[in-house]
Amino acid sequence: MKPEYDFSKGKRGAVIPEKGKTRISIFIDNAVLTEFRARAERAGAGYQTMMNDALRAYLSQSDQPVTERALRQILRQELPEYLASRGTGKGK
Numbered sequence: 001m002k003p004e005y006d007f008s009k010g011k012r013g014a015v016i017p018e019k020g021k022t023r024i025s026i027f028i029d030n031a032v033l034t035e036f037r038a039r040a041e042r043a044g045a046g047y048q049t050m051m052n053d054a055l056r057a058y059l060s061q062s063d064q065p066v067t068e069r070a071l072r073q074i075l076r077q078e079l080p081e082y083l084a085s086r087g088t089g090k091g092k
Contacts, residue, residue, distance in 0.1 A: 035046075036054075040047035064070075 036047045036051050040050045043050070
């Protein structure tokens with residue numbers, strides 16, 4: 001081992017990333033981001049953590065087959081919003 005090292009021509013190497021998480025940039029609808037921020041504030045949590053948890057939950061559910069019960073639940077949740085966006089409360 002030398003008593004002194006010359007770093008005058010040294011170059012900085014790549015930063016070693018943390019294990020388990022990666023920083024990304026994505027486009028999210030404003031309404032989705034606003035809702036996650038509001039829910040996170042009410043829960044006293046970080047919105048990014050809440051989004052990560054929601055994605056994990058979705059991924060674990062997507063491995064499951066679609067059952068009649070699950071389909072009915074999805075329809076009950078989505079149909080009123082869909083009909084409202086069409087400007088009608090009933091089918092034409």
